Amino acid sequence: MGLRRIQVTDLRCLRAVALDVDSRYTLISGPNGSGKTSVLEAIYFLGRGRSFRTHRPARLIRSGCERFIVFGELDTSGGLLALGIEVTPERLRARIAGRDAASVAELASHFPVQIIDPDIHQLIEMGPAIRRRLMDWGVFHVEPPFLSAWQRYRQALAQRNAALRQRQPPTLVGAWDPDLVRTGEEIHDARLRYVARLETIAQPIVERLLGVPLELRYRSGWPAELTLNEALRMHLTTDRERGVTQVGPHRAELVVRVDGALAREHVSRGQQKLLAASLAIAQLKLLESLSPEQPTLLLDDPAAELDTRHLAGLIDEVRALRAQLIVTTLEPDFSALGEPGRKCSLHHGTLHF
Ligand SMILES: Nc1ncnc2c1ncn2[C@@H]1O[C@H](COP(=O)(O)OP(=O)(O)OP(=O)(O)O)[C@@H](O)[C@H]1O
Ligand SMILES: [Mg+2]
Structure with a gap:
């Protein structure tokens, strides 16, 4: 299960790269600027329809080229499945088993992929x-x-916001509220259930890695004492003034607290990295407990910014996963994760085996 093979064309410094991936652990080494993160970016794109480095897919197109293409072969419980992504400055095209996918989400549903990279601390630090x-x-x-x-929620929200911007009368703005409330409450309930499960799995990981108690709190995006319907009605006047819907699950927040304080204000940068990595690992653990498919974890330069003891702790947590691991490192003799099933090195965007 997991990714079997990946083929990348004209993505960042990668002109034409093909890699057979081990079902358990693949190690990619290479010096700075050789294209390691770009390989992970290509794989991530296949499962997410976006990059973890930029919001603009066209930035990934190799300078002077018109498009980039990523092709992957996935080993699923239903057999081998071909996934493809082609990005031009104008459009993104997703393909599944030789046909156009209905959406990027359809592609994503087949390939659960998560990343832990040197910027993962942003998960704690940012908005x-x-x-x-x-x-x-x-x-x-x-x-x-x-x-x-x-x-459905996004659609209703876009329509409501358009009505607000066009200064339509309250009855026309409010006409979208029943749709927003129905779908908004579904989203809310699903997230609440998820965060409760995630917290249970993440707590012991954070305890082991950081030695502090973790709390995850889901904030709905509207005042707790009101229903969504009441909150929408209460904010209608200021929504009309500002031309935007100010309450709803699009404004929700996952609050991360450690040791009784807001994590963002309480822990060091290295600890932020460990904390964020714990959440990513907990997500994979939860997924593994609920699905027979094997998720994929991309580890980009795991040693960056971590001392020996904390790196060893992180590695222990990663090893306990069933997930397929694809790891990059500066040092070709990186041995913390044991012997890789497949090993290769990158130089100037070219793979060597
Ligand atoms: N659109 C692009 N076209 C061509 N080259 C690009 C493009 N975007 C980035 N690059 C180049 O791709 C190279 C590889 O970047 P990448 O981040 O994958 O390297 P890396 O091996 O992860 O390096 P590090 O060890 O420093 O993290 C960089 O030298 C960068 O300048
Ligand atoms: Mg890199």
Whole structure:
């Protein structure tokens, strides 16, 4: 199960790279700027339809080229499955088993992939959007009806916001509220269930890695004492003034607390990295407990910024997963994760075996 093979064309410094991936552990080494993170970016793109480094897919197109293409072969319980992504400056095209996919989400549903990279501390440090994305990726894989609720919510929200911007009368703005409330409450309930499960799994990991108690709190995006419907009605006047819907699950927050304090304000940068990595690992653990498929974990330069003891702790947690591991490192003799099933090195965007 997991990814069997990946083929990348014209993505960043990678002109044409093909890699057979081990079902358990693949190690990619190479000096700075050789393209290691770019290989992981290509794999991540296949399962997420986006990069973890930029919001603009066209940035990934190799300078002077018109498009990038990533092709992957996935070993699923239903047999081998071909996934493809082609990105031009104008569009993104996703393919599954030789046909156009209905959406990127359809592609993503087949390939659960998570990353721990040197910037993962941003998950703790930055604003709520990045944590909502983390949470929603997990909910999406654990509760399939979530996607349709989210898509219907986004549509109703876009219509309501357009009505607000066009200064339409309150009755026309409010006409979208029943849709928003129905789908918004579905999203809320699914996230609440997910965060409770995630907390249970993440707590012992954080305890082992950081030695502090973890609390995850889900904030809905509207005042706790109101229903969503009441909150929408209460904010209608200021929504009309500002031309935007100010309450709802699109404003939700996953609050991460350690040792009784807000994590962002309480822990060091290295600890932020460990904490964020713990959440990512807990997500995979939860997924593994609920699905027979094997998720994939990308580890980009795991040794960066961690001392020996904490790196060893992180490695122990990673080894306890069933997930397929694809790891990059500067040092070709990186041995913390044991002997890789497949090993290769990158130089100037070219793979050597
Ligand atoms: N659109 C692009 N076209 C061509 N080359 C690019 C593009 N975007 C980035 N690059 C180059 O790709 C190279 C590889 O970057 P990447 O981040 O994958 O390297 P890395 O091996 O992960 O390095 P490090 O060890 O420093 O993290 C960089 O030298 C960068 O300048
Ligand atoms: Mg890198």
